[in-house]
Amino acid sequence: MRMRGARGRAGCGHGQGAGGHADELLVLVAGGDQRAFEELYGLVSGPVYGLVRRVVRDPAQSEEVAQEVLLELWRSAARFDPGRGSALSWILTLAHRRAVDRVRSARAAGEREQREALRAGEPAFDQVAEEVEAGLEREWVRRCLNRLTALQRQSVTLAYYDGYTYREVAERLSLPLGTVKTRMRDGLTRLRQCLGGAA
Amino acid sequence: MSILGKLLRGEDPHSLAAPYALDALEPAERRRFEKHLAGCDRCAAEVRDLAEDAVRLAYSAAAPAPAALRDRVLAAVRATPQEPARSGNRAAAQEQAPARERARRLPPHVWGTQPPPGRARTRGRPLFAPFATATAAAALVVASLFAVQAHRTEDRLTAEQARAREIAHVLAAPDARAASSEDGRGRSIGVIASASERVAVVTLSGYGTPPGGRVHQLWLMRPRVQPRSLGLLAGDTPLVAKGLDTSSTSLAVTVEPDGGSATPSGQPIVQLTLKSVGFGE
Structure with a gap:
């Protein structure tokens, strides 16, 4: 289910999955709609934060990466094209890549052993x-x-x-x-x- | 390595679709594969499917985000300009997109994680969404940060990520505040600062590079003390200054010989009071 173009938000959340709803909201966000962003935040902040946390592990760093990703959604919403995939896929792909970048640069910076030690007990x-x-x-x-x-x-x-x-x-x-x-x-x-x- | 492994090593790039969808390629390999993707419809379709599978893995990791994150993100959103939309009518805009750009379109997995072709040139003048005057400086700093990121090369990536992290950290401080000052010629200085963290992000905009190999040097002005150098400003790149004395009253920029000076050698070309960002108490 894919929404094209900006419809009114009145009917949102009724009878459609979070995925389709996110598509519609992201298009509104691209038009500078801050209220649509707040609504989108409600839908995707959990998946974004959870995924980042799963990859990055460290809570403070996870929060930082999640913040960067969520802000990037606002900034770059115009790049989203509903014709080429779901908003949720776009958003989580972005979040995953940022999380992976962070975890790899942390490893490269020599925190590897420390992380491994942490992970062993997880x-x-x-x-x-x-x-x-x-x-x-x-x-x-x-x-x-x-x-x-x-x-x-x-x-x-x-x-x-x-x-x-x-x-x-x-x-x-x-x-x-x-x-x-x-x-x-x-x-x-x-x-x-x-x-x-x-x- | 086994013979099978060796045989498979020089192989057909299609086999990289799954590692790519899982973000499991190294940067150089990722770039090579993305090049390949641009001209391979079959791979693009496969990557799209695999990426949707990966998203199921992502979605299943959902966890409630900390409440404070919401406040910070929404505050930052109010202070952050958006990239310009192509047009009100997206489909029409795509019809008009240059053929080269259409040809380079990549599957959902790719777009959004890198700047679109040709976008960097126009990045310097984003279409600012309306925002309160108080947050104009924050927008200025954030906009130039992203402009820098758009031009990044692999070598500079780590340094810029580190800076982006530092800036995110400043933005995240509960008492982070912004101030800016613009002269009649559209040149400006912006600061986002946190007195509790004793840190500030400073951006100069429109001043270019001084002639004759000279440099812009940033100073912290404090009462009854010599100005303290906070470093050299490179173009519009944000400078993160740490360990700031909270009694500091203002920032000043001077033009100095290459490499900078121990003390300012001339009058400031621009100055900005720090009072409105919680310093100077």
């Missing part, structure tokens, strides 16, 4: 999720991740949730590069089949 992905209100989507994704082979799951989550490049993933899993690339693609494809493709 629970696995499915337990971290329990920190926050359990959503249906989270439950589905968790279940579907568990249906992947171990290598598919590790390849996908080490890259996406931990911000490792596929070369680093290959190193950590002692696998050839080509195998990791294939596991990533197969993992994502199986995830899609399991989730039913609907965003």
Whole structure:
């Protein structure tokens, strides 16, 4: 479901998913509508912050990255084109890339060992999720991740949730590069089949 | 490395679609793949699908954002100009877009994470959304920050990210306030400062580069003390000054010989009081 152009906001939130609603709001935000931005903030700040936090881990840094991303939504909303994908996808892609940039520059800056030490004591992905209100989507994704082979799951989550490049993933899993690339693609494809493709 | 791995290494760039959708490429590889994507419809479609799958992973990580984040973001939004929209009618604007630009359009995974083609040239004069006078300086600083980012090269990326982080930190201070001053010729100085954090972000706009290899040097003026150098200003690039004495009364910019001076050698070309941003008590 994709909204083209700016409709009135009166009917928003009734009978449509957050995804379609975000599309519509982002178009309004591109026109300088600050109230639409506030509404959009309500829809996407949780997913943006949660994703950044998942990748960056450190709460203060996560908040900083999330702030940069949310401000960038306001600033760059005009770049969003509803004809080329969903707003949610655009927003979360942006958030993920910023989070990964941060985590990699932190690693490059020599905080690596410190982070590894921190991470060693952290629970696995499915337990971290329990920190926050359990959503249906989270439950589905968790279940579907568990249906992947171990290598598919590790390849996908080490890259996406931990911000490792596929070369680093290959190193950590002692696998050839080509195998990791294939596991990533197969993992994502199986995830899609399991989730039913609907965003 | 196995023989299979070696065989796969020189291979067809299509295989990078999944690592790309997961943001698992190194910067150089990412750029090469994006180049490839621009001319490969099949890959673009595949990347788009894979990116939507990745977004499901993202969405499932949702967690409530801290309440304070909302206030800060909404405050920053009021002070931040937007990039100009193409036109009221997006579809029409796309029809009119130059063919070169259309050809370079990338899938959703790509656009928005890099400046659109040709945008950097017009970035210096953003269409400012209406905002209160008090926040004009913040807008000035934020606008020049993003202008700088638009021109960034890979080498400068880390330094700029570090600065962006510092600026975000200043903006995030609960007592962050902004001030600016513009002369009759459209040249201005802007500051966002936090007295509690003793930090300020200073931007000079429209002054260009002094002739003869000389430089703009920023000074902190304090009562009964020699001016303290805060560093050299490079064009419109924001300067982050830390450890500021809260009794400081104003900022001043002078033109100095290459490398700067220990004390100001001439009259300031511009000065800005810090009283309205909580200093000088």
